Amino acid sequence: MFEGFWTSQVVWNALLIGGAAAVLSGCIGVFTVLRGQSFAGHALADVSSAGGALSLLLGINPMLGFFGLGLLGALGLSGRRQGDGDLAAGILLGAGLGLTALLLHFAISLRNSTGAAAVVMFGSLFSAPPGAGALALGSALAGVVLLGVIHRPLLLSSLDAGLAAVRGVNIRLVAGVFLVLLALAVTLSAMAVGAILSTALLIGPAAAALRLTRRPGLACALAAGLGVFCAWGGVALAYASYGFTPGRVWPVSFFIVALVFCTYAAASLRRA
Amino acid sequence: MFVPYLLDGWIVATLVALASGFAGFFVVLRRESFAAHALPMAAFPGAAAAVLFGVAQIYGLVAAALLGVGLLLWLKRGQRNDAATALALVALLALGALFLSLSGRYADAVYALLFGQVFAVGPGDIAPAVALGVLVPLAVLAGFRPLLLSALAPELASVRGANCGWVDALFLLLLALAAALALPVTGALLVFSLMTGPAGAACVLLRSPKAALALSVGLALALIWSALALSYATGWPAGFFTGALAAVLYLAARMWRRARRARPSPGWA
Amino acid sequence: MSMALEVSGLTVRLGGREVLRDVGFALAPGAFCGLIGANGSGKTTLLRTILGFETAAAGRVTRDGAVGYVPQKLELAPDMPVRARDLVALGLDGQRFGFSFPSARRRRVVAEMLEAVDLLGFADQRVGELSGGQLQRVLIAHALVSKPKLLLLDEPLANLDLRAAAEIVALLKRVAGQGVSVLISAHDMNPLLGAMHQLVYLANGRAASGRTEQVVRTEVLSELYGYHIDVIRVHGRILVVAGDGHVHAHDHEHVATIP
Ligand SMILES: Nc1ncnc2c1ncn2[C@@H]1O[C@H](COP(=O)(O)OP(=O)(O)OP(=O)(O)O)[C@@H](O)[C@H]1O
Ligand SMILES: [Mg+2]
Numbered sequence: 001m002f003e004g005f006w007t008s009q010v011v012w013n014a015l016l017i018g019g020a021a022a023v024l025s026g027c028i029g030v031f032t033v034l035r036g037q038s039f040a041g042h043a044l045a046d047v048s049s050a051g052g053a054l055s056l057l058l059g060i061n062p063m064l065g066f067f068g069l070g071l072l073g074a075l076g077l078s079g080r081r082q083g084d085g086d087l088a089a090g091i092l093l094g095a096g097l098g099l100t101a102l103l104l105h106f107a108i109s110l111r112n113s114t115g116a117a118a119v120v121m122f123g124s125l126f127s128a129p130p131g132a133g134a135l136a137l138g139s140a141l142a143g144v145v146l147l148g149v150i151h152r153p154l155l156l157s158s159l160d161a162g163l164a165a166v167r168g169v170n171i172r173l174v175a176g177v178f179l180v181l182l183a184l185a186v187t188l189s190a191m192a193v194g195a196i197l198s199t200a201l202l203i204g205p206a207a208a209a210l211r212l213t214r215r216p217g218l219a220c221a222l223a224a225g226l227g228v229f230c231a232w233g234g235v236a237l238a239y240a241s242y243g244f245t246p247g248r249v250w251p252v253s254f255f256i257v258a259l260v261f262c263t264y265a266a267a268s269l270r271r272a
Numbered sequence: 273m274f275v276p277y278l279l280d281g282w283i284v285a286t287l288v289a290l291a292s293g294f295a296g297f298f299v300v301l302r303r304e305s306f307a308a309h310a311l312p313m314a315a316f317p318g319a320a321a322a323v324l325f326g327v328a329q330i331y332g333l334v335a336a337a338l339l340g341v342g343l344l345l346w347l348k349r350g351q352r353n354d355a356a357t358a359l360a361l362v363a364l365l366a367l368g369a370l371f372l373s374l375s376g377r378y379a380d381a382v383y384a385l386l387f388g389q390v391f392a393v394g395p396g397d398i399a400p401a402v403a404l405g406v407l408v409p410l411a412v413l414a415g416f417r418p419l420l421l422s423a424l425a426p427e428l429a430s431v432r433g434a435n436c437g438w439v440d441a442l443f444l445l446l447l448a449l450a451a452a453l454a455l456p457v458t459g460a461l462l463v464f465s466l467m468t469g470p471a472g473a474a475c476v477l478l479r480s481p482k483a484a485l486a487l488s489v490g491l492a493l494a495l496i497w498s499a500l501a502l503s504y505a506t507g508w509p510a511g512f513f514t515g516a517l518a519a520v521l522y523l524a525a526r527m528w529r530r531a532r533r534a535r536p537s538p539g540w541a
Numbered sequence: 542m543s544m545a546l547e548v549s550g551l552t553v554r555l556g557g558r559e560v561l562r563d564v565g566f567a568l569a570p571g572a573f574c575g576l577i578g579a580n581g582s583g584k585t586t587l588l589r590t591i592l593g594f595e596t597a598a599a600g601r602v603t604r605d606g607a608v609g610y611v612p613q614k615l616e617l618a619p620d621m622p623v624r625a626r627d628l629v630a631l632g633l634d635g636q637r638f639g640f641s642f643p644s645a646r647r648r649r650v651v652a653e654m655l656e657a658v659d660l661l662g663f664a665d666q667r668v669g670e671l672s673g674g675q676l677q678r679v680l681i682a683h684a685l686v687s688k689p690k691l692l693l694l695d696e697p698l699a700n701l702d703l704r705a706a707a708e709i710v711a712l713l714k715r716v717a718g719q720g721v722s723v724l725i726s727a728h729d730m731n732p733l734l735g736a737m738h739q740l741v742y743l744a745n746g747r748a749a750s751g752r753t754e755q756v757v758r759t760e761v762l763s764e765l766y767g768y769h770i771d772v773i774r775v776h777g778r779i780l781v782v783a784g785d786g787h788v789h790a791h792d793h794e795h796v797a798t799i800p
Contacts, residue, residue, distance in 0.1 A: 038354050046461075087472050090305050091522045094465030098515020101387035101459070105509045108383065117383035122369045196386075196461070197369075200362045207355035251373045257366035261359055268356070301621065414638050421635035424615075424623060424668070428683065431592060431610040434636035475622045479667050484622035 005239055014125035014235050014252065016133030020140035021188035021201055022227030027147055027220040028185040029206025029227075031178065034216065035158045040077050040179070041202045043089065044186045047073030047096045049195035052120035053103035056113060062120070063135060066190045070183030078172075078179050123194030125235060125252045136188055143184045150177055155216055192231060193253040201227055204260035208267035230259040280398055281391045282500065287405025288454045289466070289496040293489030294412040295450035296467030298443055300475050300488075302423040305468065307344055307444060311451045312463040313361045314340025319385050319455060320371035330400040333455055337448035340364075344444055387511035388459035390500060397456070404453040408446050409489075415442055420481055457496075462511050469518025470495055473525035491521060543605055545570045545691050545722035546591065551600035553583075553590050559746055560586045564600070566741050566750040568724060570690070573717040575733045575753075576726040578743030584726035585613055587743065588693050591724075606690025611680045613695035613726075619669035625679045626651050626664040632683035654682040657712060673700035678709065685716060692716065694725040698732055706732045730757075734779050757781065 005011055032041050048070040055065025073096075100120070107116040118124065147154075153174045157164035165171055189198035209223035234256030241250035299308040318336020322329040347357055372381045384392065393401075412419070418439045422429035426436045454463045470491030478484040499513035546568040553561040560583045568574050578584050589595045591602050592610055609632075629651045634641070655661045658678040663671060671679060677697050684692060692713075698706045714736040717723045727733060730740070734757065741750040742765050749756070749765060756762070757779060762770040769784030 033355060036354075038358055042358065087300060087303075087305050087468055088522070088526075090309060090464055091469050091472060091519050094462060094469070094515040095519035096515070097387075097461045098465070098512040098519075101462070101509045101511035101515070104383060104387070105512070114379040117386060118369075118372075118378055121386055122366075122382065193366075194369075197362050197366055199358050200366070203355050204359050207359070245374065248374065248376070251366075251369050251378075254366045254370040254373075257363055261363045264355070264359055303618070413640055417631060417635050417637055417641060420623070420627075421631045424617065424621070424628065424631070425612065427592075427594065427612055428610065428631075429635060430594070431608065432632070432636040432687075475620050478622055479624050479665065481622050481627055 005236070009130070010126050011235065011239060013128055013130060013133040015232060017128055017136045017188070018125060018192045018231030018235055018252075018256070019228050020133075020136040021185075021192035022205070022231040023224040024140040024143045025185045025189045025198075025201040026205045026209070026223030026225070026227040027144055028181050029202045029204075030209060030216060030219045030223050031147075031154060031158060032182060032202060033206050033210055034155075035178075037182070038199075038203055039089075041182060041186060042199050043077065043093055044070050044073045044183055045190060045195050045198045045202075046093045047076075048183070048186055048190055049120055050096055050100040050103060052190060052195055053100050053107055053116065056107040056116050056120065057103055057111060059111070061129060061132065061135070063132060063139075063187055063191055066187040066195070067183060070186050071180065074176075074179035074183045078176055119194075120190075121194050121196050122251060123190065123192055123197065123253045125192060126238070126249070128191065132191065136191060139184060140188060143181055146177070147181055150174055151216075154178055193256050197253050197257055200257045200260045201231070204264050205230065208264045211264075211267040212270065226263050227260075230256050230263060233259050278391055278504075280395055281393045284393045284397055284401045285390055285457055285496045285500055286493065287401045288457045289492040290405050290489060291408040291450040291453050292463070292467045293470060293492030294409040294485070295447050296471035296492065297474065297485045297488040298412065298419050298423065299447065299467050300471040301420070301481075302443065304443070304447070305464075307447055308451070308464050308467050310344060310357075310361055311337055311340045311444075311448050312455055312460040314343065314364055315448070315452050315455050316385060316460040317364050317368035317371060318452075319460075320368035320375070320381070323377060323381050323385075324371045324375040328396060328400070329456055330397065330404075330452065333452035334404075334449065337452040338445070341441070341444045341448045345441060348440075384459070385455070386459045386461050387509060388455075388457050388462060388514070390457045390503075390510050393456065401453060404449050408450050408453070411442070411446050415439070415446075416482075416485075419443060457510075458514050459511050462514050465515045465518035466492060466495065469522050473521045476522075476525040476529050495521065544568060544603070545572070545605050546724065547601075547603040548587075548591065549601055551587075551590065551602065552598045553586055553595055554598050555586060555595070559598075561590070561743075561748075562746040564743075564748040566748065568691070568722040568739070570722055571717050571720045572739055573714060573723045573733075573737045574725070574739040574741060575730055575737040576724055576741045576743065577728070577730045578726075579728060582743040583746060584728075584743060585695055587748075588695050588724070588726060591693060604691060607687060608691045608693060609684030609687065609689035611677070611684050611692075611694040611697050613699075615676065615680065617669040617676075619667065621667060621669045623668050624665050625660060625668055625671065625675075626655065628668050628679055629654050629682045629686055632686040650686065654686045655679075657685075658682045659708065674702065674705050677701065678705075681709065681712070685721075689721065691722045691724070694723070696726050696728070698725075698727055698729075703732075710736050731780055734781070 032038060048066045051065035051069030052062050055062045104117045107113055153169040157169055157171050157174050161171055185202055186198050189201040193201060205223040205227040208226055209219040213219050234252050237255040238250055238252040315333045315337040318332035319329050322332030372378050418429060418434045422434060422436050422439045429436055451463050454466055458466050471488040473491055474484045474488035478487055495517050499510045499517060502513045503510035544567045549565040551561055551564040576584050586595060590597055655664050658681055660678050663675055677700055710732055713723050737753050740753050740756050741748050757772055759770060759772050771782050771784045773780045
């Protein structure tokens with residue numbers, strides 16, 4: 001079942017990207033949940049899908065596309081107060097998804113990449129470009145370091161914006177940097193499990209960790225650990241699935257999301 | 273554009289717009305954006321399972337959307353937990369991805385189910401589409417007053433003897449059926465746009481509930497017809513035009529209303 | 542004669558706290574009853590329990606006939622495509638399933654109701670764009686249009702200016718005169734003094750009730766409020782004002798008269 005697992009270049013690439021995405025998303029996810037910005041994460045993912053499609057069309061590294069549009073989305077989000085049931089936000093996101101549909105259509109017809117929609121929306125770790133692993137790891141590390149730098153004011157402003165302002169924290173700056181980090185986490189998650197599934201890696205391990213501990217630092221470490229477990233477990237299961245239905249690999253993203261879901265369910269049972 | 277083999281597509285799209293216009297009006301009024309977002313996602317694995325098992329898509333869609341209603345009602349009963357809800361939706365999408373990949377038609381089916389593929393509609397899809405496209409509007413009209421009153425204030429509806437729990441469930445049911453019908457045409461990701469863009473614009477523009485409902489349906493028809501015509505003319509996907517036109521419609525309506533408000537009213541001139 | 546509303550031995554717990562304890566009173570048909578109490582004394586809870594929105598831990602509520610309700614607050618989005626006249630019309634048959642067709646009779650009934658609350662000029666305004674007092678009056682019209690036997694109003698005067706409050710009280714007095722029992726909550730009883738026959742006073746979860754002339758007396762009110770209360774007559778009307786803070790013992794005939 002697992003022969004050739006450790007020697008495969010493709011598998012190593014997948015493990016690197018999945019691990020990097022899980023670590024950064026776990027840490028950022030804890031703050032996203034604490035700040036009640038799950039919706040923002042979801043919106044950024046939808047918007048960044050257009051970037052993924054654009055990069056396929058242009059033939060550049062998808063990370064660039066996801067991140068570029070994610071930043072644009074972050075810019076849009078920082079301009080307005082967000083609310084969960086917001087009609088206008090939903091309709092604007094719909095326009096963004098329409099753009100994704102158009103770009104994917106071009107990518108499919110002009111570049112003959114029939115799987116473009118599946119790759120961007122549902123991810124495909126096993127077909128990531130060879131250099132992507134190192135790039136993902138590098139940016140995840142940079143993201144974690146930056147998060148470490150701003151974690152104190154970020155935490156303070158997440159818990160009590162008024163108090164943070166009194167203490168001299170530049171709330172807008174902190175919120176802006178956090179949105180950029182969120183865009184980066186969404187980018188890596190989108191590389192790993194696809195744009196519309198990226199919420200799973202961002203929210204799932206973090207929410208599970210916050211059910212087990214309320215201490216933010218510990219929760220970050222725990223979320224990163226759980227995320228890596230899900231990502232690597234997903235890669236391994238997908239590799240093994242070649243034996244389930246001969247000749248066909250089940251999507252890695254399915255396994256990762258399923259593991260995240262089970263992890264969260266288990267964590268909520270423990271506390272209940 | 274109206275050649276016979278595309279005619280089915282036009283007919284189904286028209287029925288989709290009817291159902292979406294009626295259901296979407298109450299999505300906006302009852303502020304159920306979340307349900308309108310979630311139910312198409314819930315229907316997605318049903319369509320994928322239908323592809324996998326080779327049954328007509330509409331049955332898979334309706335079955336899965338109804339399960340989605342059950343899930344939503346269950347989530348509503350406990351205090352809703354955002355993380356759990358988001359994860360449940362994403363898990364459903366991933367399940368759909370699994371079904372599609374097992375069906376061996378992963379590549380093209382993913383695009384069709386996420387972003388729509390109206391001209392792939394065949395004659396076999398007409399009968400269920402007619403059934404749903406007529407049933408949903410009639411049911412919305414029949415439930416118009418309780419749906420409206422409980423949208424304004426559930427307590428006032430209860431005082432008048434309406435059972436708000438049932439009215440809520442009825443609404444979600446109709447929304448699920450409309451979403452199931454619309455999904456193959458607009459795709460799971462753009463059902464929301466078709467439902468809320470025209471309805472949101474209508475609610476901004478008109479004050480009378482019945483007139484706004486009528487306008488919502490009219491705009492939904494105009495939206496889907498323009499999207500199809502533009503798609504046919506350019507060869508670009510209809511989903512793009514659906515998403516873009518819905519946003520344009522809504523923003524234009526908002527701006528028009530704001531401009532009218534800014535003008536001093538003649539009474540004070 | 543059967544009572545329009547009978548409440549006896551009512552105890553209600555919310556979030557583990559006993560909000561109402563052993564509350565009892567009755568309303569005859571056509572009675573105009575004030576439900577008076579400070580913020581948080583349980584007025585809303587009592588009304589909601591009468592309506593069946595909260596379940597009582599003990600005691601019973603018996604109602605006779607249809608009931609109309611005017612809630613304390615209603616949050617409406619300004620974009621709702623619902624006009625004042627639509628909200629009033631929903632008071633006629635908002636619970637009904639089935640197709641409804643415009644009818645001249647309905648329009649007339651709705652217009653008459655809006656006229657009665659003096660809002661005909663705002664019939665076509667969106668409910669989300671009405672002022673607080675206007676919305677209050679539309680809600681009263683909504684509650685009255687179906688001709689209920691019992692009308693429950695939760696602080697309908699809180700948002701009204703003096704004149705609007707007086708007009709609403711006059712309207713409710715007319716309504717009571719036609720045989721409808723009115724139970725109206727308020728933290729200030731003054732606007733109601735000219736109209737109410739009867740009064741239920743809530744404090745610390747307990748209720749005291751009686752006819753207005755029995756309760757609105759300095760010694761009774763001072764006892765109830767735990768604070769000195771003056772009952773004053775002005776131009777033949779009665780006003781209740783807080784005094785200087787001490788409960789004067791045996792302060793019997795303290796009804797001052799200002800000519
Ligand atoms: N759902 C609830 N759970 C727990 N306690 C509640 C709940 N609703 C109300 N209470 C408490 O019950 C008490 C009575 O509340 P209620 O709203 O009935 O007061 P009220 O007399 O209507 O006050 P107001 O004049 O401010 O409207 C208050 O102390 C309130 O905090
Ligand atoms: Mg109250």
